[in-house]
Amino acid sequence: MKARAEGRLLVALPFDVTAKLARLNWGFVLLVCLLAAVGYAALYSVDGGSPKPYAEAQAVRFAAGLVLMLGLALVDIRLIARLAWPAYGAALLLLAAVARFGHVGKGAERWIDVAGIALQPSELMKVALVLALAAWFRRASWERVGSPLFLIVPALAIAAPVALILKEPNLGTAVITLAIGGAMLLAAGVRLWLFALAIAPLPLVARIAYSHLHGYQKQRILTFLHPERDPLGAGYNIIQSKIALGSGGMWGQGYLHGTQGHLGFLPEKQTDFIFTTIGEEWGFVGALAVVALLLLIIVAAMLIALRCRHQFGRLLAFGVAVDFSLYVFVNLAMVMGVIPVGGVPLPLVSYGGSALIAVMGGFGLLLSVDVHRDVVFPRDLEDG
Template sequence: MKAWEVRRPGLGIGGLLLRVDWVLVILLALTTAIGFAMLYSAAGGNIRPWAGPHAMRFAVGLAIMLAVALIDIRFWLRCAYLIYAASLLLVIGVEFVGDVGMGAQRWLKLGPLSIQPSEIMKIALVLALARHFHALDEREANGWPMLLLALALIAAPALLVARQPDLGTAAMIAVGGVALLFLGGISWRVFAIFGIAGGALVPAVWYGLKDYQRDRVLTFLDPERDLAGAGYHGFQSKIGIGSGGEFGKGYLEGTQSHLGFLPESHTDFIFTVISEEFGLAGGLFVLALYLAIMGYGFAIGFMARNDFARLLAFGVTFTFFLFVFANIAMVAGLIPVVGVPLPFISYGGTAMLTLQVGFGLVLSAKVYRDIEMEDEASGRPAGPGSIAAIR
C-alpha cells in the first residue's frame, strides 16, 4: 500500500479547520502586524512603499498557508522530491537568467514578479530530507548510500547559492540540513569526521571569498577598522539599538532610520528600528513572540505520530529559528553582516511566503497527526521507532 492510499479521515473542510492550531496562526499575524507598524515608521509615517504591500502579501500568504495546512500530509510526502527538484532547477536558473541586484545574482524575473529561489530552497530541503529519513532506522540512516544521498541533497543547493554569491543563505541551508541529519539519526561519529574535514577546508574557503566578504569578516573581528565602509551598517545599527534605552524614543521618533543614517532599515535592519523606538522592552517583546511561535512549532513536532511529520515540523521551525537568530545576531554585531530578513517583520515577499508555506506544512502535521503512514518502498510502518530517539 502506498503512503498516499491510506484511508483518509472522514472530516470535511470544517472539521479540518477545527484541527488547525489557530494560536500559531494568530501569533504569526501579530508578528506581521508589528512588521506593518515598523515599516510604516521606517517610511516616515507612510503606508507606501512598504507597509501596505507587506499587509497584502501576508493576507495572500495566509490563504496559501491554510490551503497547505488542509492538504493531506501524505500528498507532501509523495511530492517532496519533486518539489525539491523543481526548487533546485530554479536555483540553477538563477545562474543563467537571474537578475543582478546589490552585487549579487539572486533573483528570477517571472513577469511582474521577482522571486528568490534560494529562499524557496530552504523549505524544499526540509521536505526532501524529511522524506529521505522517512521509515529509515538508525542503521540504514548511517549507511554510506543513504548518508551520501542526504549530504548531496544539502550540498547541491548550498554550493549553488554560495556562487550567487549569497554566503548567508548558503550557510542557513547547510546548517538547516545538518540539523535534519542529526534529527534523522546520524551518529556523532559521522559529525565528528565531517567536522574535522570542514575545519581543514577553512583556509580554502577563506581564499575563495570575495573581497567584500573578507572585509565583512575582518570588520566583525575589528569593528573600528572601517567605520565608513564595511563597518558602517553594523556601527549605525549599534547606535540605534543603544540609543533606544529601556523603553525607546517613541513610535515614529527614531532618528537613525528617519534621518537616513541606517541603510536597509525596512529589511535587514528593521530590528534596529524596533529597538530605537521601543527600547529594550520592545525588542524583548518581539523575541517573546518568536519564542512562542517556535514553541508551538516544536510542540507539534513532538506530538507527531509519524516520522515524516515530526521531521517536517522540526525542520521548518528550526529554519525559522535560523532566520531570527541570524538577523538579530547580525544587527547586534554578534556575527558578520549577512542579508537575512527578520521573519514576518522585514519587507520582502519571497521570504515571507516561503515561511508561510513552511508553517502551512507544520499545521498540516497537526491537522493530520492521527494518520499512520507506511514507507512506500518497504511497506513498514513509519512510526516513532523508525528514527533514532531525539538526543
C-alpha cells in the same frame, strides 16, 4: 482517524474541511498574526507614521501569505510527502536557472522572475530540501539510518543546492542551507560520531579557505571585526545600527519618535535592519518582547514536531522550525553586530515578498503536519 486510500483523497476533501479547520492549530496562527502585526507597526513607523509605501504593501502580501498558509494546512500530509521529491527537483532546476538567467540584484543575491514576482530560489530551496530529506528518512528505522550507504542520497541532496548557492555567490545562504540539512540529519538519527567526524577538520578548512578568499572578502571579515576601519563602507551599517539601538535605551524613544535622522542613514531600514527601528522606539523592553514572541513561535513549531505521530511529519515540522529560527538568529546577530552583515531579513517583520512567501509556505506545511498528526502512512518502516 481511519487511513484512506490516497486515490480517494481529493474526493473526500470537501467533507473534511470543517473537521480539519477544527483541528487547526489556531494558537500558532495567532502567534504568526501577532508577529506580522509587529512588522506592520514597525513599517508604519519607518514610513514616518503612514501606511505608505511599505506597511500597506506588506499587509497585502501577508494576507496572500495567510491564504497560502491556511490552504496548505488543509492539504493531506501524505500527498505532500508524495510531492516532496518533485518539489525538490523543481527548486533545484530554478536554482540552476538563476545561474544562467537570473539577474544580479543588490550585491550578489540572485533572483528570477516568475510571473512577475521576483523570487529568490534559494528561499524555496530551503523548504524543498526539508521536504525531500523528510521524505527520504520517513520509512527508515534507527538501524537503517546507521548504514553509511543509506546516507549517500541525502548527502548529495544537501550538497547540490549548497554548491549552486555558493556559486551565486551567496556564502551566508549556503551556510544556512547546509545548517538546515545538518539539523535534519541529526533529527533523523544519523550517528553523532559522523557529525564529530564532519566538524573536526573545520578549523583547518576555515584556515585554508581564508587564505583563498579574495581581497575584498578578507576586507569584509576584517571590517566586521573592526567596524571602525571602514565607517563609510561595510562598517557603516553596523555602527549606525548600534547607535540606533543604543539610543533606544531601556524604555525606548517612544513609538513613532525614533530619530529619523539616524535611520535615514540606514539604507536597509525597512528590510534587514527593521529590528533597529523596534529597538530604538520600543527600547530594550520592547525589543525583548519581540524576541520572546519569536521564541514562542519556535517553541510552538517544535511542539508540533514532537506531538506528531509519524516520522515524515516530525522531520518536516522540525525542519521548518529550524529554518525559521536560523532566519531569526542570523538577522538579530547581524543587527547587533555579532556576525558580519549578511542580507538576511527578519521573517514576517522585514519588508519583502520572497522571504515572506517562503516562510508562510513553510508554516502552511507545519500546520498540515499538525492537522494530520495522527494519520497513518502506508508502508511505513519498510526498510530492511
